[in-house]
Amino acid sequence: MSDDTTPAQSRRLPAWLTGPVLSLVVVLAVLCVLIYVREGERGLGRFLALPNLQVIAQGIALPGIVALGALLVILTGGIDLSVGSVLALTTVVAMLVYRAAYPADPSGSLPLLLAASAGLLTGLLSGLASGLVITRLKVTPFVTTLGLMGVGRGLAYYLSGKKDLDFPGDKPAWLPALYQPQSAFVFSPAFWSFLLLAGLVALLLRYHVLGRWCYAIGSSEATARVCGVPVERARLILYALAGVLTAWAGLLGFAEIGGVPSAGQDLALDVIAAVVIGGASLSGGRGTVGGTLLGVLIVGVLNNGVSFLGVPVEVRFLLVGLVIIGSTALGRWQARA
Amino acid sequence: MAEPRLVMRDVHKRFGPTLALRGVDLAVAPGEVHALVGENGAGKSTLMKVLSGALAPDAGAMTLDGHPYAPRSPAEGRRLGVGMIYQELTLCPDLTVEANVLLGAESVTGLGVLRGGDNRRRVSEALAVLDHADIRPDAVVGDLGPGPRQMVEIARALVVEVRVVVLDEPTSSLTQADAVRLFGLIRRLRDRGVAVVYISHFLEEVAEIADRVTVLRDGRAVATGPLAEFPPRRIVEAMVGRALDEQYPRVPHDIGEPALEVRGVATDRLPHGLDLTLRRGEVLGLAGIVGAGRTELLRAIFALDPVRRGEVRVVAVSGPSRGPADRIAQGVGFLSEDRKLEGLALDLSLEDNATLSRLGPYQRAGWLDLAARRAAAREWLDRLGMRYRDPGQSVGELSGGNQQKVALARLLHQRADVLLLDEPTRGVDVGSKADIYRLVGELASQGKAILLVSSYLPELFGVCDTLAVMTRGRLSRVRSIGEWTSEEVLAQATGQAAEADA
Numbered sequence: 001m002s003d004d005t006t007p008a009q010s011r012r013l014p015a016w017l018t019g020p021v022l023s024l025v026v027v028l029a030v031l032c033v034l035i036y037v038r039e040g041e042r043g044l045g046r047f048l049a050l051p052n053l054q055v056i057a058q059g060i061a062l063p064g065i066v067a068l069g070a071l072l073v074i075l076t077g078g079i080d081l082s083v084g085s086v087l088a089l090t091t092v093v094a095m096l097v098y099r100a101a102y103p104a105d106p107s108g109s110l111p112l113l114l115a116a117s118a119g120l121l122t123g124l125l126s127g128l129a130s131g132l133v134i135t136r137l138k139v140t141p142f143v144t145t146l147g148l149m150g151v152g153r154g155l156a157y158y159l160s161g162k163k164d165l166d167f168p169g170d171k172p173a174w175l176p177a178l179y180q181p182q183s184a185f186v187f188s189p190a191f192w193s194f195l196l197l198a199g200l201v202a203l204l205l206r207y208h209v210l211g212r213w214c215y216a217i218g219s220s221e222a223t224a225r226v227c228g229v230p231v232e233r234a235r236l237i238l239y240a241l242a243g244v245l246t247a248w249a250g251l252l253g254f255a256e257i258g259g260v261p262s263a264g265q266d267l268a269l270d271v272i273a274a275v276v277i278g279g280a281s282l283s284g285g286r287g288t289v290g291g292t293l294l295g296v297l298i299v300g301v302l303n304n305g306v307s308f309l310g311v312p313v314e315v316r317f318l319l320v321g322l323v324i325i326g327s328t329a330l331g332r333w334q335a336r337a
Numbered sequence: 338m339a340e341p342r343l344v345m346r347d348v349h350k351r352f353g354p355t356l357a358l359r360g361v362d363l364a365v366a367p368g369e370v371h372a373l374v375g376e377n378g379a380g381k382s383t384l385m386k387v388l389s390g391a392l393a394p395d396a397g398a399m400t401l402d403g404h405p406y407a408p409r410s411p412a413e414g415r416r417l418g419v420g421m422i423y424q425e426l427t428l429c430p431d432l433t434v435e436a437n438v439l440l441g442a443e444s445v446t447g448l449g450v451l452r453g454g455d456n457r458r459r460v461s462e463a464l465a466v467l468d469h470a471d472i473r474p475d476a477v478v479g480d481l482g483p484g485p486r487q488m489v490e491i492a493r494a495l496v497v498e499v500r501v502v503v504l505d506e507p508t509s510s511l512t513q514a515d516a517v518r519l520f521g522l523i524r525r526l527r528d529r530g531v532a533v534v535y536i537s538h539f540l541e542e543v544a545e546i547a548d549r550v551t552v553l554r555d556g557r558a559v560a561t562g563p564l565a566e567f568p569p570r571r572i573v574e575a576m577v578g579r580a581l582d583e584q585y586p587r588v589p590h591d592i593g594e595p596a597l598e599v600r601g602v603a604t605d606r607l608p609h610g611l612d613l614t615l616r617r618g619e620v621l622g623l624a625g626i627v628g629a630g631r632t633e634l635l636r637a638i639f640a641l642d643p644v645r646r647g648e649v650r651v652v653a654v655s656g657p658s659r660g661p662a663d664r665i666a667q668g669v670g671f672l673s674e675d676r677k678l679e680g681l682a683l684d685l686s687l688e689d690n691a692t693l694s695r696l697g698p699y700q701r702a703g704w705l706d707l708a709a710r711r712a713a714a715r716e717w718l719d720r721l722g723m724r725y726r727d728p729g730q731s732v733g734e735l736s737g738g739n740q741q742k743v744a745l746a747r748l749l750h751q752r753a754d755v756l757l758l759d760e761p762t763r764g765v766d767v768g769s770k771a772d773i774y775r776l777v778g779e780l781a782s783q784g785k786a787i788l789l790v791s792s793y794l795p796e797l798f799g800v801c802d803t804l805a806v807m808t809r810g811r812l813s814r815v816r817s818i819g820e821w822t823s824e825e826v827l828a829q830a831t832g833q834a835a836e837a838d839a
Binding site: 207208209210212215216218219220222223224225226227228229230285286 | 389391410411412413415421423427428429430431432436437439440441442443445449450451453493
């Protein structure tokens with residue numbers, strides 16, 4: 001028995017980190033070299049300078065927040081394809097509420113408060129809807145959220161009358177400050193809200209019983225059930241949380257671009273890609289907030305670097321695809337070594 | 338008998354038209370190990386589920402220390418002090434030992450935040466009770482071996498104030514050495530006044546550990562009493578409901594020419610070169626503890642794992658092998674120890690499973706003649722004396738014993754001459770076991786060569802002609818079964834024997 005008990009102890013980095021960290025290094029190095037070759041030293045300097053980092057940060061805040069919810073769902077072995085539609089629906093609902101309340105208070109404060117509440121409620125309800133269909137009707141998460149993806153998008157178009165909805169009158173003055181870098185905090189409040197939420201989710205996963213359950217369900221649902229974990233309730237709560245996180249991202253989008261029913265078309269796949277690049281297992285049970293942050297960062301840096309190089313969009317898709325495969329393969333290879 | 342801790346009275350449970358339990362009575366006293374035996378399908382697992390709270394009985398009552406006990410969920414049963422230890426280990430491989438042990442019984446604040454110190458203390462206490470303070474609470478369970486995993490499973494029952502522990506076939510995935518430790522632990526629990534319900538197929542174990550025995554058959558408790566009144570033979574007869582002719586039926590057979598030669602074979606997980614000759618008509622047993630490398634050897638022979646050095650030769654055909662497909666063509670058949678994962682496709686039908694490894698006769702340009710295939714499958718299944726509804730029904734619906742027969746039917750259907758059987762009777766009921774032993778003998782008498790891996794010594798002694806013991810990737814000399822004693826095999830397996838003859 002003695003040789004059975006010895007746990008694998010000799011790993012330098014946990015396997016979930018090796019893939020993402022190495023990928024980030026590789027992606028950064030390759031981008032730097034390419035930019036140096038094409039744009040020279042000054043180009044590289046601009047790429048690495050603060051203004052560009054602020055652009056990257058702003059670019060990842062929104063998908064990052066959604067990815068935190070996706071992580072919760074993926075850890076249970078589920079998946080949420082509906083995030084893009086829910087995000088779009090959130091922007092539309094928020095704008096409709098804003099517009100309805102605007103005449104009463106043209107300063108925009110009350111309408112904003114109502115719009116934010118309605119937006120968050122939209123996310124909560126759609127999360128609950130997927131959760132209930134999955135836990136009560138026993139439809140698989142993939143099918144459920146695939147369906148909800150259509151429903152959400154359809155609702156968003158219907159409610160908006162197939163138009164992008166702009167703010168009536170002037171935007172409240174402080175609204176743009178949400179998504180613009182603030183000299184006092186270096187990055188935008190939107191980005192900081194992403195990091196704050198990431199911290200909260202990390203704490204939840206580590207120190208809250210719901211986090212334990214989340215990993216347990218993904219690792220072995222049968223075991224969780226046998227141990228008396230309220231599997232259905234936990235799932236429902238996690239989907240609802242993911243919905244609220246998506247809605248928060250939606251509200252940040254709303255602040256920037258108003259009510260856009262076509263928003264977030266590729267969001268689900270981008271977000272799942274980030275979570276997977278971050279070392280999470282799509283079969284559940286494995287994944288961390290740290291890895292997801294890295295995954296989001298890798299995709300963000302890649303997008304930014306590619307547009308910096310002026311490469312066409314199809315190359316971007318291709319590169320993200322390669323990074324997904326490459327980083328997962330790296331993680332596998334490390335686990336074997 | 339002392340005041341009983343757990344009483345079940347006239348418990349009934351029906352599933353559709355099937356009466357799984359029809360009036361079970363059971364009384365277990367504190368400080369007693371109560372063995373519950375019965376064939377597969379006798380109602381043991383239903384009884385377990387009723388006890389745990391996963392199923393509510395249709396009729397009848399249970400009491401725990403005199404109070405009515407009617408748990409509505411496994412969680413409630415566990416809170417009330419009834420701990421279950423399941424046969425299929427129910428652990429989350431990605432979680433740490435601590436998280437697994439606490440799962441569902443975490444100590445939390447009002448807001449659901451885990452109480453770190455309190456939880457850690459409970460886990461280390463439970464591990465200490467198990468005499469396993471060496472298992473680190475922060476180790477990931479997926480990295481542990483089967484022995485420690487079982488301990489984690491048991492620790493889970495102990496983190497709550499436990500009054501009754503129910504163990505379902507706890508040794509089926511354990512080595513002899515781990516089983517011995519487990520028995521020590523069960524005795525300690527008993528001495529602390531815990532009531533232990535011990536479910537097992539292994540009557541030797543029952544004889545060793547139990548104070549009282551209850552036999553289940555067809556959903557009824559057909560016999561109960563102190564162990565002293567129940568010699569193994571009487572237990573078996575109560576289980577099958579008739580006098581049993583022979584536990585290890587022997588079919589006479591002669592040993593002939595070599596059929597398989599293993600020369601200096603080494604793989605990634607078996608670094609030492611191994612030599613072995615298996616002859617026609619020979620049943621060669623491979624004993625050893627789990628992790629000794631027996632399964633790895635079979636997998637290397639079957640070309641499932643790459644052979645790094647040395648050579649495996651199937652004598653009749655010769656020629657190398659790039660993978661299992663070549664081996665099957667050469668007449669080698671492999672029965673995996675992991676029936677659910679590797680041995681069978683549980684969702685597929687009996688005929689699919691039985692014919693999967695040799696579809697050649699039924700296909701023309703890739704199109705299958707399903708009627709011919711069904712006829713062939715039916716023939717083999719019937720020849721194994723299987724009871725089934727329809728060759729098209731899925732294998733998952735069958736009992737463990739019948740599932741194993743389907744897996745064996747596949748080897749026969751593929752016309753294997755060399756059979757590599759890895760734990761062929763694991764999770765199989767007594768009646769089917771005897772069928773399988775008889776089949777092994779018949780195959781040997783037809784001149785087939787059989788390499789049999791088993792962790793169950795009486796079975797090896799009952800069935801094999803020759804035996805070798807594997808210890809940490811090394812193989813002992815092959816000796817005729819009469820030249821071994823169980824003590825010798827055990828000593829060799831646990832590495833305590835002089836390695837002179839290795």
